[in-house]
Amino acid sequence: MKAISILGTSSNAGKSWMVTALGAWLRRNGVRVAPFKAQNMSNNSYVTLEGGEIGRAQAVQAIACGMRPIAEMNPILLKPSGNGTSQLVLLGKAKQHIAAIDYYQHIETLWEIVQDTLEFWRDRCDVLLLEGAGSPVELNLMHRDLVNLRPIIHLQGRWILVGDIEKGGVFAQIIGTHQLLSETVKAMGLGFVVNKFRGDLRLFNDADHHFRQHMPHLPYLGVLPYASDLQPESEDSLCHEAETSGSGAKIAWIRFPHLSNSQDSQPWQLDAGIETLWVQSAAELDRARIIILPGSKNTLSDLQWLRTTGLADAILLAHRRGIPIVGICGGYQMLGKYLSDREGVAGKAGDVEGLGLLPINTEFTATKQVRQVQAIWQSEQAIDQWMTYEIHMGNTKSIESDKSWLLPPLLTIQCDREYRDEGTKGDLVWGSYLHGLFESAAVRQSLTRLANISEHQPALISWQDRQHQLYNEMADLLEAHLNLDEIRNYLDK
Structure with a gap:
């Protein structure tokens, strides 16, 4: 097995993008390739078929590589929940919430998990693509490194460094990073890439000389040009490019302080007549035609934030004006009457009133409920089936004592050959635990019809087919702009 690590001069330099594109390129060249990130910190997560939880970025990379996502692609996942703590997920299974200072006391034990997982891959792929985190030369962190240099040194592989010209100072970024590496690590370099160039590439023709x-x-x-239409989802809760997209009727997504699984908004980017925007103030809801409350890693804290900012009152006012409201996962829980977390298992402990828009x-x-399920949507216009998943710690139930307010389920799911109802559907309020709900064009169209948005035009291509198309186009961009001979030569040795 050969190993190539994609390192970056900083966070958001394009490491995830490069692993995805390089994986797609290797796959279509007949190479059995798998992605790997030893330690990830992100609230954007994915559920494997076995019920394991990994970072969304590694799941995307796996699909680009032509592989089924498994927990061994991301053995350590940290999900920030506020107050300096994160939920620790090891090999797909949620463990305790842990403070940063306590986490770093277990580095050597965690390294054993990483090391064992690296050995797991040795006879399972031809090439392991490793993604780094932040910068590999953070001098105050290098002694407790689990994800940048230590894994690739263990495998005696090679690395590629990615610099972000969009941030400015790309020469200092790349040269400075290289100079801070040890001589042993420098000898493992395959090369470096300048990423996210905007404008005329000819203006950078003399870069090699410098x-x-x-x-x-x-x-x-x-140098890779920035291609706005070739951006798969970021592992960060939101990257800058995802803040606003499209044009037309506005769909407002609430940007919680502890936002999770923000990629639930991305299928809307395929459609015409829709503008997706993320909001943090009540004033931004004035022109919204639909309001969506996404997932949260600290539901009670984010619900309090809604009230403090005035967004809670603005959402209730919009509902009275006839604006459809949708809650997903934590957002679904907030739409109910009461939420109880006496032990603080999902973040801040306490009992609070919800927004009261659903009888739950x-x-x-x-x-923690972590599983893949098949969603089945049926409306007067269409029937659709697709794979989604659940990640939540709450147990939500209808308030059966109020028979006058019992509502039907939003849709049906199939899991382990059994069918059951999922979510809650009111006249203008939907709630669901399903991440990937809007990957169905039929669901998106049903919602815009509910909102009387006549200009909405769902994409003809499915979300899943567009993703596969995207990965191949990313590989095309690599072939068109990079000299890949160093990679070919390393793999042919």
């Missing part, structure tokens, strides 16, 4: 003066032995692989109560327990 780089070579300071790094004569590290090959310059080229939620009680949090230590047992």
Whole structure:
């Protein structure tokens, strides 16, 4: 097995993008390739077929590589929940909430998990693509590194460094990072890439000359132009490019402080006549035609934030004006009458009133629901089936004592050959635990019809087919702009 690590000069330099594109390129060249990130910190997560939880970025990379996502692609996942703590997920299974200072006391034990998982891959793929985190030369963190240099040194592989020209100072980024590496690590370099160039590439034609003066032995692989239409989802809760997209009727997504699974908004980007925007103030809801409350890693804290900011009152006012309201996962829980988390298993402990738009109560327990399910949507216009997943710690039930307010389920799901109702559907309020709800064009169209948005035009291509198309186009971009001979030569040795 060969190993290539994609390192970055900073966070959001394009490491996830490069692993995805390189994986798609290797796959279509007949290479059995798998993605890997030793430690990920993100509230954007995915559920494997076995019920394991990993970072969304590694799931995307796996699909680009032609592989089924499994927990061994991301053995350590940290899900920030506020107050300096994160939920620790090891090999797909949620463990305790842990403070940063306590986490770092277990580095060597965690390294054993990473090391064992690296060995797991040795006879399961031809190439393991490793993604780094932040910068590999954060001098105050290098002694407790689990994700950048230690894994690739263990595998005796090679690395590629990615610099972000959009941030400015790309020469200092790349040359400075290289100079801070040890001589042993420098010798493992395959080359470096300048990423996210906007404008006329000819203006950067002399870059190789300047780089070579300071790094004569590290090959310059080229510069990648920024392609706004070739951006798969970020592992961060929101990258800048995802803030607003499209044009037309406005669908407002509430940007919680502890937002999770923000990628639920992305299928709307395929459609015409819709503008997706993320909001943090009540004034931004004035022109919204639909309001969506997404997932949260700390539901009670984010519900309090809604009230403090005035967004809760604005949402209730919009509902009275006839604006459809949708809640997903934590957002679904907030739409109910009461939420109880006496032990603080999902973040901040306490009992609070919800927004009262759905006749449901939620009680949090230590047992986390993590599973893939098939969603089945049926309306007068269409029937659709697709794969979705659930990640939540709350147990939500209808308030059966109020028979006058019992509502039908939103849709049906199939899991383990059994069918059951899922979610709650009011006249203008929907609630669901399903991440991936809007990957169905039929669901998106049903919602815009409910909102009387006549200009909405759902895409003809499915979300899943568009993703596969996207990965191939990313591979095309690599082939068109980078010198990939160094990678070919390494793999042919």
